[in-house]
Amino acid sequence: MENVKVDETIKETAASEPASDPFKAAVMPTYGRFDVIFDHGKGAMIWDTQGEAYLDFVSGVAVNALGHGNIEIAKVISEQAAKLMHISNLYWNEPQLKLAKTLIDLSEGVLQDVFFCNSGTEALEGAIKLARKYGKKRDAVKLAHLSHSFHGRTMGALSVTGQEKYQAPFKPLIPEVYEFPANDIEALKALDSSYCGILVEPIQGEGGVNSISDDYLKALRAKCDELDILLIFDEVQTGIGRLGTFYAFQSTSVKPDVVCLAKGLGCGFPIGAFVASKKASVLVAGDHGSTFGGNPLATAVALKGVELISSAAFLANVQEKSEKITQKLSALADGHIIKSVKGKGLLIGIELGIDCKSFNTVAFENKLLLIPAGENVIRVLPPLNVTDEEIGLFFEKLAVILESLKEEKNAK
Numbered sequence: 272m273e274n275v276k277v278d279e280t281i282k283e284t285a286a287s288e289p290a291s292d293p294f295k296a297a298v299m300p301t302y303g304r305f306d307v308i309f310d311h312g313k314g315a316m317i318w319d320t321q322g323e324a325y326l327d328f329v330s331g332v333a334v335n336a337l338g339h340g341n342i343e344i345a346k347v348i349s350e351q352a353a354k355l356m357h358i359s360n361l362y363w364n365e366p367q368l369k370l371a372k373t374l375i376d377l378s379e380g381v382l383q384d385v386f387f388c389n390s391g392t393e394a395l396e397g398a399i400k401l402a403r404k405y406g407k408k409r410d411a412v413k414l415a416h417l418s419h420s421f422h423g424r425t426m427g428a429l430s431v432t433g434q435e436k437y438q439a440p441f442k443p444l445i446p447e448v449y450e451f452p453a454n455d456i457e458a459l460k461a462l463d464s465s466y467c468g469i470l471v472e473p474i475q476g477e478g479g480v481n482s483i484s485d486d487y488l489k490a491l492r493a494k495c496d497e498l499d500i501l502l503i504f505d506e507v508q509t510g511i512g513r514l515g516t517f518y519a520f521q522s523t524s525v526k527p528d529v530v531c532l533a534k535g536l537g538c539g540f541p542i543g544a545f546v547a548s549k550k551a552s553v554l555v556a557g558d559h560g561s562t563f564g565g566n567p568l569a570t571a572v573a574l575k576g577v578e579l580i581s582s583a584a585f586l587a588n589v590q591e592k593s594e595k596i597t598q599k600l601s602a603l604a605d606g607h608i609i610k611s612v613k614g615k616g617l618l619i620g621i622e623l624g625i626d627c628k629s630f631n632t633v634a635f636e637n638k639l640l641l642i643p644a645g646e647n648v649i650r651v652l653p654p655l656n657v658t659d660e661e662i663g664l665f666f667e668k669l670a671v672i673l674e675s676l677k678e679e680k681n682a683k
Contacts, residue, residue: 314654378518593615
């Protein structure tokens with residue numbers, strides 16, 4: 272185990288209870304956190320301030336696409352920070368231009384223009400505005416989203432999120448937003464020309480790692496073409512190589528009009544974007560803005576990450592690691608603790624037959640970081656460059672976790 276030099280103040284903070292800790296009390300209690308303070312990481316490994324090592328298969332919720340402490344990403348951050356960090360969008364900067372062109376080229380002719388922002392929810396907000404403006408030509412203002420979806424926490428993105436538990440405390444939300452049942456082709460008959468856009472996650476990460484079927488997507492694409500509705504793909508969690516293709520839509524047979532990106536785009540550095548097709552690109556000067564969006568530091572980091580992740584060899588490796596993990600997980604399915612395995616690429620869901628929170632707590636106790644999705648699914652989100660050794664450690668820890676849970680169940 273690696274030795275870590277720990278500041279005495281932080282040591283005391285880590286050892287104390289959150290309620291009585293003056294440092295923790297200074298932060299709004301908007302997250303349910305495990306009581307641990309992390310200090311540094313390398314690859315899929317992360318160490319706390321006490322020197323304890325954990326296997327991180329959360330990856331910052333699919334953000335740390337190249338793991339912790341990536342040398343190439345760190346080098347770009349250092350070099351670009353010393354050169355130019357921020358200038359505002361009153362002027363051009365070279366990293367932004369290069370990243371925009373790279374994202375367009377990687378779409379293989381599907382997308383044309385990029386707007387840079389700072390996060391996934393900002394990308395969704397921008398896409399909502401774009402859809403509303405697109406529909407103005409025929410007075411179409413309605414927005415559609417799918418059941419069990421999750422698109423963000425700001426008021427616009429929250430309004431198109433299909434989970435009442437997130438929405439209830441903040442109603443009323445923005446008007447003219449309607450929910451459609453996911454994967455129900457028959458229900459699409461209710462779409463009409465009063466709609467300007469519909470938002471879809473190719474796989475619903477937060478909602479339970481629910482796949483949207485290709486047949487449904489094809490029917491939706493046809494309906495959008497018929498009624499001139501923008502098809503907006505939320506690829507915040509599924510894009511940037513997570514499914515084994517650079518864009519998530521490239522793992523389907525459907526081409527969207529708009530794609531929202533964030534999370535893995537910056538490989539740990541905050542950046543978001545929405546990317547529009549020629550048809551959908553209707554925003555002009557003054558329609559939208561972002562003070563920090565597309566700054567030289569964020570775009571330089573993202574450009575390096577995109578260059579690494581988009582290579583054919585890298586994406587093939589993601590698919591190979593996905594197959595290895597899912598096959599071994601499926602072999603562990605017993606119908607009780609593990610009921611089934613779902614997802615695609617390195618967005619993997621373990622459907623549980625027990626309480627999700629209990630499973631995750633035991634995982635944490637065994638120094639394995641995982642994340643719930645919905646009520647009974649655990650998400651497995653390793654870095655895209657996860658190694659065979661790290662995968663081996665994952666299954667070693669999982670074996671201990673499953674044995675512990677079986678013993679607990681038998682004791683009851």
